[in-house]
Amino acid sequence: MSDQTYPPAAVRQAAPNFRTIALIVASSMFMEQLDATVLATALPTMARDFAVTPPAMSIALTSYLLSLAIFIPASGKIADRFGSRTVFRSAIAVFVLGSILCAQAPTLSFLVVARLLQGVGGAMMMPVGRLVLMRSVARKDLVSAMSWLLVPALVGPIVGPPIGGMFVTYLDWRWIFYINVPIGILGFILVSIFIEDVKGPADGPFDTVGFILSGISLGSLLFGFEMSSRTGEGSLAVFLIAVGLLFGIGYLRHAKNHPSPIMDFSLMRVPTFRASVIAGSLTRITQGAQPFLIPLMLQLGFGMSAASAGRIVIATAIGSMTMKAIQSKVLRNFGFRTSLIVFGLVGTLGYGLCAAFRPDWPMSLIFVILLFCGFFMSFQFTAYNTIAYDEIDRDRMSSATSFYTTFQQLMLSLGICVAALALHSSMFVRAHTHAELNDFSAAFIVVTLISLTATIWNARFSKTAGAEISGHKGKKIAVAAE
Structure with missing residues (x-):
């Protein structure tokens, strides 16, 4: 068992209660998980407002997945370079900005671009939020902290569809995105107050080639998996999954020779x-x-x-x-x-x-x-x-x-x-x-x-x-x- 996993206890004596940190991180994850599932309920209504067919709205979901696939692998390196608090706080701000733009979208094309931006924030929030928790909580409190962290993340996908139905029925689909604004602002303030800005070691140049290969591979795989659940998209799904596997093999060969690969399979x-x-x-x-x-x-x-x-x-x-x-x-x-x-x-x-x-x-x-x-x-x-x-x-x-x-x-x-x-x-x-x-x-x-x-x-x-x-x-x- 490694004795270097966490900083010495003396570093943490002034840290806030682990439940505070866990709930701050959990609120951002809940916001993201809720947003990812609540949208599905509103797609037919949004299609009517944008004057497109409901199947055409699928791009609003897959564009978000694309951002996740590209930027999640890079999140750790970015957090090491710029500091976990800086990146986490910036991720929340980008996610909220993307949410506001989604709510204001006049066309489907505008919504897709806004969802791509929102996905960049979401891709940084998930792993960096977990990293913040790992670096801030003592080992003896880690199980309890992780329990507080993961419950909202698990609840989000479950309560998303009912909440989406309520917004569409009684309010307007744009509230699906506006609800992120107060949660995000509160999270931004609390992160600024309670989270330390810890940077990791500079362990080599940024893996640009690996970033491109992994992005294409993971993006194709996520798109392919998502398309496979839709009627009539089987051929496209198989093609995307094949492309994802091909570029994945290319990434593995590249990673063996890079001193600091974007995804470290070691x-x-x-x-x-x-x-x-x-x-x-x-x-x-x-x-x-x-x-x-x-x-x-x-x-x-x-x-x-x-x-x-x-x-x-x-x-x-x-x-x-x-x-x-x-x-x-x-x-x-x-x-x-x-x-x-x-x-x-x-x-x-x-x-x-x-x-x-x-x-x-x-x-x-x-x-x-x-x-x-x-x-x-x-x-x-x-x-x-x-x-x-x-x-x-x-x-x-x-x-x-x-x-x-x-x-x-x-x-x-x-x-x-x-x-x-x-x-x-x-x-x-x-x-x-x-x-x-x-x-x-x-x-x-x-x-x-x-x-x-x-x-x-x-x-x-x-x-x-x-x-x-x-x-x-x-x-x-x-x-x-x-």
């Missing part, structure tokens, strides 16, 4: 980081798929309205929030390895149970099952996002956060791709022109089986992994020399 040699990335990626297949599958199943299979489906799906958000109360206690008593194995199995099988949902089931029972699914899934991601940095040296923390966030975003999009592919494959095999309940069941089973393989990697964590972070009883913890 981090995968660190055992806990590697296990967390792989197990977390497999588990995120389910996390990415369930916001896509569950609302569709409730509306198309059960005949529920969008509003009614939203009220059921919000159970996962409630489960995510209740997790925070026991996360630290569970990890302290059982450690990361055992907790991830048990909670991973229960949470993944819980989502697999969604395959058995039928209209004659009591809605209260479905609500409770989804609540527990949200609880167990949230537990896993808090644990993964914490244990990943257990053996990472402090000098490599910025590279690790941008690397981890890149794969996190990629796998969430892949989850939608896998779910859509499984759904359409079932429809093809059964000769269904419209998705039926059995097709949704097949899709849930496929994503569940994929995520269950994360158990293999969870079992590869050392029994003492993260013992200093969790305070797991009965484990001998090496005391780092200060």
Whole structure:
């Protein structure tokens, strides 16, 4: 276990309470995650105002994904060069400016440009916000801090569609973007007050070629995964994914010879980081798929309205929030390895149970099952996002956060791709022109089986992994020399 991951305790004595820092970072992530999902509900109304067809509005979603793909890998290097507070604060300002421009957009073309700008801010907020937390919180408080950080990020995608429906129905779609302004201004002020401006080591020239190669690769992959969930876009999706893989191979060859690559794959040699990335990626297949599958199943299979489906799906958000109360206690008593194995199995099988949902089931029972699914899934991601940095040296923390966030975003999009592919494959095999309940069941089973393989990697964590972070009883913890 590295004894250089965090600065000495004396540096942190004047730091604010870790909950304050975690909530400041969480508010920016909530703003971003809410914005990313709330927009989908408003697309038909926006299409009418812009005098275009609803399918044409998809570019408003994919343009944002493009910015994320290009700039997330560079976020760590930028934070090291200019300081984490400076970059985080600037990211919030850019995101808010982009939101205002989106709200004022008179045409679809203007909206796309504004969404690209908004995505630049979002790409910096996610990994740099996590980096701020890692550099500001003591190891013993890291699990609790990560719980406070991740709950809003998990809740955002769940409550986004209902909030979007409310804005469209009772106000105007432009409020979807205006709501970011007060949150962003408050976040900007709090970051200025509470967050220290820490710079990383200057470890070589900026990897411009790697930046271009990774941007094309990740942008094509994210576009391809996103397109695969849409009817009639299969050929384009396959082409984009192929381009993404080709440029990805080109980037890997380039990175071997660069002294400071934009994405440092040598981090995968660190055992806990590697296990967390792989197990977390497999588990995120389910996390990415369930916001896509569950609302569709409730509306198309059960005949529920969008509003009614939203009220059921919000159970996962409630489960995510209740997790925070026991996360630290569970990890302290059982450690990361055992907790991830048990909670991973229960949470993944819980989502697999969604395959058995039928209209004659009591809605209260479905609500409770989804609540527990949200609880167990949230537990896993808090644990993964914490244990990943257990053996990472402090000098490599910025590279690790941008690397981890890149794969996190990629796998969430892949989850939608896998779910859509499984759904359409079932429809093809059964000769269904419209998705039926059995097709949704097949899709849930496929994503569940994929995520269950994360158990293999969870079992590869050392029994003492993260013992200093969790305070797991009965484990001998090496005391780092200060």
